[in-house]
Amino acid sequence: MKTKYITTLLLCLFSIMGTMAQNVKRQTDKHIVHQQERMVHKQWDRKKFTPTSGFLGLNPNYWLTWAWHPNYPKTDRRPxxxxxxxxxxxxxxxxxxxxxxxxxxxxxxxxxxxxxxxxxxSGLVADADPLWLLYYRKEFGNLTGGTDTDPLAGLSPDVRDYLRNKGLLEWYSEERAELKERLEAARTTTLDRGSRIMAYHRLLGEHRKLLSAWEAKKNYAAKFLSLAKNRDRLRSDNPDHPEFSGNRSDVQIAENILKRTQ
CATH class of the missing domain: 4.10.220 (Light-harvesting Protein)
Structure with a gap:
């Protein structure tokens, strides 16, 4: 009987405590709430700094709180x-x-x-230059070709022998080799593109002059050999002709033959 009485008393006590715990009201401090709101997002409102000064500034709590920090309410401290x-x-x-x-x-x-x-x-990309590809590569084809063309191609054996014996072929080969070397240097040297193009222009002019001179020499050689053959034929046919007598040189004789054959 006594045990039942104690158990009933404990159960009543626990139920009362649970009821009290469920009815606990959350207590908040408005001063802390105002400070949190100011620091996070809301306006820094000086009117919400509590405790306030009260009537005629006679609130002692205000002086106890803000007398030590007089500039705090005036300064906006929001991040x-x-x-x-x-x-x-x-x-x-x-x-x-x-x-x-x-x-x-x-x-x-x-x-x-x-x-x-x-x-x-850079000279490494000189071969890709548009002006070289469109114009100068074709003009310098005689110098940059993979195989050297025979400068005596299409000539008769007599003209070939004459050009070799007189050193004209050697002269042309040396001049051509020099131009080829200078052109290769202009293409591979580190040089401004404008200067490289001007070098191409100068070398092309010299190359054309060399080709013109070589063609002229071949024509002169062929003409000279033709005159020499005509002179020898006339001399063999008319050994006593006054044209071939006297102390005149071969050049004078050739000029006279040329005048007659024109």
Whole structure:
């Protein structure tokens, strides 16, 4: 009986305590709430700094609280305020991003300029130059061909022997080799593209002069040999002719024969 009485008493006590725990009201401090709101997002409102000064500033709690921090209510201390540390940090981050983008654009521009200048000066890409491909490669085909053409091609054996014996073939070969060497140097040397094109222009003029001189020498050699043959034939046919008598030179004799044959 006594045990049942104690058990019933404990159960009643626990039920009362549970009921009291469920009816506990949450207590909040408005001063702390105001400070939290100010620091997080709301306006820094000086009117909500409590305790207030009261009538004629006679509230002792105000002086006990804010007399030690007189400038605190006047200074906006929100991290996200116009001059707050968080706002300044985000502004600095944005400024650093813009600076990084500016540096990146600058470095990209420098890289592009460097690549352009390297291609402009390098002799490794001279063969890909549009002006070389469209014009100069064809004009210098006699010098840049894989196989050297015979400069005596199409000539008679007598003319070939004459050009070899007189050293004209050796002269042409040396001049052509010199032009070929200079052209190769202009194509492979690190040089400004404008200077390279001007070098092509000068070498092309010299190359054309050399070809013209060589053609003239071949024509002169063929004409001279033809005159010499005519002279020898006339001399053999008319050994006593006055044209071949006297002390006249072969050149004078050839000139007279040429005048007659014209």
């Amino acid at each position: 996200l305020s116009g001059t707050g540390p968080q706002t300044l940090r985000m502004g600095m981050v944005l400024a650093m991003q813009q600076t990084d983008e500016a540096y990146k654009k600058h470095t990209d521009t420098i890289r592009k300029v460097a690549v352009t200048e390297a291609l402009n000066y």
